[in-house]
Amino acid sequence: MLHQSDFRNIFIGRSISNAGDSVYGIALGWYFIQFKAGTILLGILEFVVLLPSLFSGGTLIDTPKRRF
Numbered sequence: 078m079l080h081q082s083d084f085r086n087i088f089i090g091r092s093i094s095n096a097g098d099s100v101y102g103i104a105l106g107w108y109f110i111q112f113k114a115g116t117i118l119l120g121i122l123e124f125v126v127l128l129p130s131l132f133s134g135g136t137l138i139d140t141p142k143r144r145f
């Protein structure tokens with residue numbers, strides 16, 4: 078599959094993006110801990126960062142509507 082240039086480009090781009098998101102999450106948590114914001118606020122922060130992905134829909138949006 079990696080010999081197809083379109084798939085390879087998307088795969089590499091998503092891999093870099095996911096790695097960046099992971100570093101961002103760790104850095105943001107570390108920033109909160111360094112300024113002694115507390116674990117409660119850190120938990121709220123992690124929930125707020127996760128919130129958009131909860132409403133993205135995923136397969137619910139991609140599934141075609143069936144007409145009966």
